[in-house]
Amino acid sequence: MRTLVELGEAPPPAVLDGALGLALATxxxxxVTGPLKGADLDIAAAAVKLGDPDAVQAASERLSRPGPVExxxxxxxxxxxxxxxxxxxxxxxALWTLPWPLALLGKPSELRLLGPNHAEGQPSFHDLRLGWAxxxxxxxxxxxxELTQAxxxxxxxxxxASLDPAPALISLHLVHRGLLRQVTVVAAVAGGRxxxxxxxxxxxxxxLRRQGVIAEAERVPMPVSPNAPGRxxxxxxxxxxxxxxxxTVSELxxxxxxxxxxxxxxxxxxxxxxLGRFLSRRGAVDGGTAxxxxxxxxxxxxxxxxxxxxxxxxxxxxxxxxxxxxELATLARTAVPVRAxxxxxxxxxxxxxxxxxxxx
Numbered sequence: 001m002r003t004l005v006e007l008g009e010a011p012p013p014a015v016l017d018g019a020l021g022l023a024l025a026t027x028x029x030x031x032v033t034g035p036l037k038g039a040d041l042d043i044a045a046a047a048v049k050l051g052d053p054d055a056v057q058a059a060s061e062r063l064s065r066p067g068p069v070e071x072x073x074x075x076x077x078x079x080x081x082x083x084x085x086x087x088x089x090x091x092x093x094a095l096w097t098l099p100w101p102l103a104l105l106g107k108p109s110e111l112r113l114l115g116p117n118h119a120e121g122q123p124s125f126h127d128l129r130l131g132w133a134x135x136x137x138x139x140x141x142x143x144x145x146e147l148t149q150a151x152x153x154x155x156x157x158x159x160x161a162s163l164d165p166a167p168a169l170i171s172l173h174l175v176h177r178g179l180l181r182q183v184t185v186v187a188a189v190a191g192g193r194x195x196x197x198x199x200x201x202x203x204x205x206x207x208l209r210r211q212g213v214i215a216e217a218e219r220v221p222m223p224v225s226p227n228a229p230g231r232x233x234x235x236x237x238x239x240x241x242x243x244x245x246x247x248t249v250s251e252l253x254x255x256x257x258x259x260x261x262x263x264x265x266x267x268x269x270x271x272x273x274x275l276g277r278f279l280s281r282r283g284a285v286d287g288g289t290a291x292x293x294x295x296x297x298x299x300x301x302x303x304x305x306x307x308x309x310x311x312x313x314x315x316x317x318x319x320x321x322x323x324x325x326x327e328l329a330t331l332a333r334t335a336v337p338v339r340a341x342x343x344x345x346x347x348x349x350x351x352x353x354x355x356x357x358x359x360x
Contacts, residue, residue: 029070030070048074
């Protein structure tokens, strides 16, 4: 009998995404409470499309209605998948979630993610490419990211992820981040003039230097349609490279407006403050990244995919324990044979360990 992965009402995004990833990877049924809206609905529909594109419309209609819905996700297929993700934030969530069940197939795949790829409160493209992709590689998933068109807010964009997985996921052990090697602040500009984005990056550099952190700024272009409303938009991403890990934070610049004064400087200050807060604590990764690392850690410790020998364990430290990580640990223990432990109080530094379950 198949395992049923059951979620309560309105789970945090990382928990819903983790449950979708687990259901895709294991063939488990997933019970959610509708209606799903926005990015939640986009991610659920994209998960269905990985295995059966013809089932997407019916699944979306069921998930859009109130009440419990039991979703039997078809097994994903390797190859190229074009996914329409119209809600802000859905592109990043798809990139955090959907490559892992595809990686277990041991064959190359490609995800073409259509929709806004730069939204408030969500990582920028460079945040994902410089921070998330190197962590995925530590699990044995080579992930090459290409931004073919920047989409800000609700604008149409396109991000392409080429996935080249190892035959089986490799265990992650990231306990000590090591010494800080360098910090780079990248100003990514989508068309038009670049002064505001570069000013924000330089302000972040100055603010970090006041904290005793040597940083450098650089500017890069982002492709954008000549007629796109998002022309003249920009984002800055600060990347801290340690001996054993990379941590990134990003912020978007505001839409162009007459007399916006010190808006660019304020964005730079926020980036420096967020990175400084991480640097003031221990932990190899930040809290948001830690909860997103739960899914591949669970799949690895469960021994899924073409693996010879006993499944390995995963072990990493975080600067902040999140409620999402705690809920995912509980969910994992009900869905697959693993022991997932989050050692630490919510909001505090902590350690996450995911191991195969002890033999009965």
